[in-house]
Amino acid sequence: MRILITGGAGFIGSHLAENCLKNGDEVYVIDDLSTGSMDNIRFLQKVPEYKDRFFVHINTILNNDLMLELTGICDVVYHLAAAVGVQTILEKPLESIVTNIQGTEKVLEMCNKFKKRVLIASTSEVYGKHMHAPLVETDNIIYGPSSKFRWSYAASKLMDEFTALAYHRTKHLKVVITRLFNTVGPRQTGAYGMVIPRFVEQALKNEPITVFGDGTQTRTFTYVKDAVTALIKLMGSNQATGEVFNVGGIEEISILDLAKRIIEMTGSSSTIELIPYEKAFGKDFEDMQRRVPGVGKLESVTGFSPDKSLSFILSEVIGYIKNK
Numbered sequence: 001m002r003i004l005i006t007g008g009a010g011f012i013g014s015h016l017a018e019n020c021l022k023n024g025d026e027v028y029v030i031d032d033l034s035t036g037s038m039d040n041i042r043f044l045q046k047v048p049e050y051k052d053r054f055f056v057h058i059n060t061i062l063n064n065d066l067m068l069e070l071t072g073i074c075d076v077v078y079h080l081a082a083a084v085g086v087q088t089i090l091e092k093p094l095e096s097i098v099t100n101i102q103g104t105e106k107v108l109e110m111c112n113k114f115k116k117r118v119l120i121a122s123t124s125e126v127y128g129k130h131m132h133a134p135l136v137e138t139d140n141i142i143y144g145p146s147s148k149f150r151w152s153y154a155a156s157k158l159m160d161e162f163t164a165l166a167y168h169r170t171k172h173l174k175v176v177i178t179r180l181f182n183t184v185g186p187r188q189t190g191a192y193g194m195v196i197p198r199f200v201e202q203a204l205k206n207e208p209i210t211v212f213g214d215g216t217q218t219r220t221f222t223y224v225k226d227a228v229t230a231l232i233k234l235m236g237s238n239q240a241t242g243e244v245f246n247v248g249g250i251e252e253i254s255i256l257d258l259a260k261r262i263i264e265m266t267g268s269s270s271t272i273e274l275i276p277y278e279k280a281f282g283k284d285f286e287d288m289q290r291r292v293p294g295v296g297k298l299e300s301v302t303g304f305s306p307d308k309s310l311s312f313i314l315s316e317v318i319g320y321i322k323n324k
């Protein structure tokens with residue numbers, strides 16, 4: 001199969017590309033390297049067996065002609081390119097909205113032109129400020145005011161979901177929407193604020209671990225290879241067409257306990273430093289206190305749900321960062 005991965009030089013995209021290449025697929029990547037890196041995929045370009053079926057285009061998904069060419073060539077499209085992470089969104093608010101809204105519109109327009117099946121990477125952020133658990137796909141959505149720019153990431157991804165569903169309803173385009181919960185593993189960078197690589201890097205340098213807020217906020221982490229398995233299974237399932245799925249892990253933990261666990265696992269002498277949100281992100285920020293995925297729908301359609309423990313995920317990330 002010929003597969004187009006937008007954002008294929010990114011963290012999740014590179015694992016997806018690796019998996020598809022191993023499966024014998026022909027893989028096309030488009031990535032502007034804004035948060036991705038050639039380091040994530042260079043090793044794949046060096047595998048002799050992949051030489052004639054791995055093609056990388058360093059370019060933007062907003063490039064009409066290239067997207068036309070690539071979508072025309074490929075059988076299916078995984079749309080992962082996005083402005084990712086709260087830090088990116090706060091630093092580059094307008095650019096982020098353009099990438100996430102116009103970029104996704106472009107991908108959907110091209111997929112519709114050639115009637116190519118497309119999977120959209122959305123996020124657990126779309127749920128907003130819930131306290132209950134688990135979150136299920138039919139839950140209401142609760143955001144703060146538009147003056148708090150942090151919500152623009154969630155709102156832009158939600159608009160992507162609406163646009164994809166509208167293409168499905170009106171044009172019968174085969175779309176699948178995945179709401180990824182905090183996905184972690186080797187190759188994720190801490191440079192854009194992602195919590196686990198950031199904490200591990202601080203712990204390995206015996207620097208203070210900087211916890212934003214009071215650390216009582218919780219998250220549930222998904223191992224990247226589990227997430228990739230879920231994406232591939234959903235792409236292959238007719239039952240998934242036109243539907244929204246949570247893709248998330250199994251173990252809820254507070255950020256303070258996460259910091260303690262990482263200190264313990266790395267044998268670090270780091271202390272923990274609490275930093276008020278306003279100092280870390282400015283006035284445009286407010287946090288989501290809790291995020292636990294309900295994955296019953298994913299499991300019932302694919303027979304699969306992520307099952308890697310947090311200890312396993314942390315040991316993979318620690319090993320990766322140590323060896324980098």
Ligand SMILES: NC(=O)c1ccc[n+]([C@@H]2O[C@H](COP(=O)([O-])OP(=O)(O)OC[C@H]3O[C@@H](n4cnc5c(N)ncnc54)[C@H](O)[C@@H]3O)[C@@H](O)[C@H]2O)c1
Pocket residue numbers: 006007008009010011012013030031032033034035036037059060061062079080081082083084085099103121122123124179180181182183184
């Ligand atoms: N990692 C997570 O925890 C998580 C959680 C929820 C959702 N997601 C979603 O999964 C997808 C992949 O995220 P990731 O964690 O791999 O982040 P990432 O930043 O590593 O990947 C995004 C990739 O998109 C590329 N990109 C950005 N703008 C582009 C443009 N205009 N044209 C071409 N490429 C562009 C970046 O260079 C990067 O390689 C994103 O859509 C993200 O919103 C990730």
